[in-house]
Amino acid sequence: xxxxxxxxxxxxxxxxxxxxxxxxxxxxxxxxxxxxxxxxxxxxxxxxxxxxxxxxxxxxxxxxxxxxxxxxxxxxxxxxxxxxxxxxxxxxxxxxxxxxxxxxxxxxxxxxxxxxxxxxxxxxxxxxxxxxxxxxxxxxxxxxxxxxxxxxxxxxxxxxxxxxxxxxxxxxxxxxxxxxxxxxxxxxxxxxxxxxxxxxxxxxxxxxxxxxxxxxxxxxxxxxxxxxxxxxxxxxxx
Amino acid sequence: xxxxxxxxxxxxxxxxxxxxxxxxxxxxxxxxxxxxxxxxxxxxxxxxxxxxxxxxxxxxxxxxxxxxxxxxxxxxxxxxxxxxxxxxxxxxxxxxxxxxxxxxxxxxxxxxxxxxxxxxxxxxxxxxxxxxxxxxxxxxxxxxxxxxxxxxxxxxxxxxxxxxxxxxxxxxxxxxxxxxxxxxxxxxxxxxxxxxxxxxxxxxxxxxxxxxxxxxxxxxxxxxxxxxxxxxxxxxxxxxxxxxxxxxxxxxxxxxxxxxxxxxxxxxxxxxxxxxxxxxxxxxxxxxxxxxxxxxxxxxxxxxxxxxxxxxxxxxxxxxxxxxxxxxxxxxxxxxxxxxxxxxxxxx
Numbered sequence: 001x002x003x004x005x006x007x008x009x010x011x012x013x014x015x016x017x018x019x020x021x022x023x024x025x026x027x028x029x030x031x032x033x034x035x036x037x038x039x040x041x042x043x044x045x046x047x048x049x050x051x052x053x054x055x056x057x058x059x060x061x062x063x064x065x066x067x068x069x070x071x072x073x074x075x076x077x078x079x080x081x082x083x084x085x086x087x088x089x090x091x092x093x094x095x096x097x098x099x100x101x102x103x104x105x106x107x108x109x110x111x112x113x114x115x116x117x118x119x120x121x122x123x124x125x126x127x128x129x130x131x132x133x134x135x136x137x138x139x140x141x142x143x144x145x146x147x148x149x150x151x152x153x154x155x156x157x158x159x160x161x162x163x164x165x166x167x168x169x170x171x172x173x174x175x176x177x178x179x180x181x182x183x184x185x186x187x188x189x190x191x192x193x194x195x196x197x198x199x200x201x202x203x204x205x206x207x208x209x210x211x212x213x214x215x216x217x218x219x220x221x222x223x224x225x226x227x228x229x230x231x232x233x234x235x236x237x238x
Numbered sequence: 239x240x241x242x243x244x245x246x247x248x249x250x251x252x253x254x255x256x257x258x259x260x261x262x263x264x265x266x267x268x269x270x271x272x273x274x275x276x277x278x279x280x281x282x283x284x285x286x287x288x289x290x291x292x293x294x295x296x297x298x299x300x301x302x303x304x305x306x307x308x309x310x311x312x313x314x315x316x317x318x319x320x321x322x323x324x325x326x327x328x329x330x331x332x333x334x335x336x337x338x339x340x341x342x343x344x345x346x347x348x349x350x351x352x353x354x355x356x357x358x359x360x361x362x363x364x365x366x367x368x369x370x371x372x373x374x375x376x377x378x379x380x381x382x383x384x385x386x387x388x389x390x391x392x393x394x395x396x397x398x399x400x401x402x403x404x405x406x407x408x409x410x411x412x413x414x415x416x417x418x419x420x421x422x423x424x425x426x427x428x429x430x431x432x433x434x435x436x437x438x439x440x441x442x443x444x445x446x447x448x449x450x451x452x453x454x455x456x457x458x459x460x461x462x463x464x465x466x467x468x469x470x471x472x473x474x475x476x477x478x479x480x481x482x483x484x485x486x487x488x489x490x491x492x493x494x495x496x497x498x499x500x501x502x503x504x505x506x507x508x509x510x511x512x513x514x515x516x517x518x519x520x521x522x523x524x525x526x527x528x529x530x531x532x533x534x535x536x537x538x539x540x541x542x543x544x545x546x547x548x549x550x551x552x553x554x555x556x557x558x559x560x561x562x563x564x565x566x567x568x569x570x571x572x573x574x575x576x577x578x579x580x581x582x583x584x585x586x
Contacts, residue, residue: 053459077461085459091452098445105442106461114442154461 004029004158004189005050010059012045019045021213022059027158027189032180034200034221035193037210038233043193044086046210047160050191051083052076063158078107080157084147084164090135097122097131099146104153121149125179141172148179159183161192165199173199201225209233266429273418282417286489288530289424293482295507295526296435296519301475303517304439304447305468310504311353311368312479317375317498319345319483324394324493334399334488341487345480350473357468369500376498393494399423420489427485431478432523438474439519447471448517501545506530509548512555515562525564
């Protein structure tokens with residue numbers, strides 16, 4: 001399959017701590033990849049390295065064959081990499097509409113196109129009724145939808161979701177999964193960091209497991225569930 | 239979906255446009271007739287100064303009020319522009335009429351060059367650097383050998399703006415001509431600057447500046463080129479301050495090192511921005527006129543104690559109402575008035 005993202009042996013250190021150590025991950029176009037591991041294993045750091053929030057100390061990040069290691073986050077968004085952050089991260093004093101439209105406007109120079117894309121993203125995430133609301137008036141589920149809409153509005157080819165199910169009820173998780181599947185069918189690849197494994201394992205096609213900054217497993221969800229190494233480090237089972 | 243599409247893509251009707259700008263046009267029309275209906279002497283000078291200060295207030299509000307990068311270097315930009323104008327006149331003989339724009343542009347380039355490294359760093363570093371520079375310049379202007387060329391404590395004297403035209407008039411009309419022409423020029427510049435700032439602050443670009451103020455990492459990670467937005471915002475803001483400096487110098491010779499003192503050129507606009515409601519443009523503009531006119535009235539009552547009152551007002555505002563007061567009152571008033579006018583017209 002055509003590789004859209006290649007992380008080539010990337011390392012990130014924070015002082016003496018090695019957060020990510022020589023990790024190599026490849027993502028195919030339209031793939032659903034799960035990224036799991038215990039707390040502090042380097043999942044969010046890896047997401048930050050892919051989105052450009054952090055720069056690796058060693059290794060390269062390639063997107064559609066192009067070396068983007070030194071590229072700023074906003075430039076990566078323009079290339080087609082979007083993300084949502086761990087926890088709810090929105091502009092608290094801007095209405096929902098502007099929370100989404102600003103990202104569209106930064107990628108599309110044509111204002112009308114940016115507005116059309118914003119309305120499409122609002123429709124996809126069922127946020128049209130709340131488009132004039134401030135985020136403070138929204139439920140956690142709707143806030144998650146705002147983040148998802150903002151990630152989608154820039155025409156991404158790869159979306160990085162950092163704990164998208166956190167704080168949501170089972171029904172709401174089901175809604176998020178439906179949207180992710182629908183978008184995935186249109187060719188968008190996803191890397192999903194999640195602790196709620198019972199949902200994640202049903203959703204993704206492949207799982208990468210990190211522990212103490214190192215990649216310890218790369219395979220199908222069923223193989224991961226049967227792996228002794230994964231059970232030992234992730235679930236604490238000896 | 240249809241309704242939101244209509245909301246986003248529909249162009250406002252001419253009637254709603256007129257209704258929106260009618261209060262603004264009314265206030266501006268009344269304001270511009272003041273000299274014609276007898277405003278003279280001290281107060282016309284005060285209003286000219288307040289018009290010029292509006293540029294500084296708008297400059298602060300447009301950049302610091304939206305991005306929350308507190309630019310305390312406004313006196314630097316204002317002062318460099320004022321001294322550039324004075325020096326062009328003294329050493330090159332350029333009439334002040336022709337040196338306003340070149341001085342403003344020179345000062346903008348200076349500010350941009352000096353502050354560009356600090357735009358990459360958030361928080362105190364930017365504010366401290368911006369605060370220190372005007373103090374250093376004030377020291378340089380009054381210290382030898384620079385004071386020999388920059389006028390020292392006494393400043394640089396020259397003829398004010400439009401003096402060459404005023405000279406041709408009878409002696410009794412000269413002062414009023416100068417005062418009225420300065421008032422109208424400063425008011426025209428202030429009105430144009432206000433409209434441009436309002437348009438920018440409520441455009442997509444303005445909302446990008448606000449997104450930086452609310453969460454810069456989020457803005458950058460979701461596609462906004464934050465450095466570019468800050469840079470353009472800073473240049474636009476600096477140009478406004480620089481224009482204020484050049485206008486002030488052109489209308490109020492002699493120019494002295496006092497212009498670099500934050501208490502003179504930073505505290506009043508900063509008070510207006512905080513009192514008005516940061517980033518709202520309308521609030522700080524109203525607060526600019528209210529506070530500076532009250533400030534002048536207080537001169538007769540409190541003398542130099544008024545600056546202490548100003549500082550206390552700033553402290554109280556920051557502690558009790560950091561989101562500002564005037565813009566909130568403005569919205570309330572607008573709501574009440576629009577309902578009343580509507581009722582009067584039989585709309586409701």
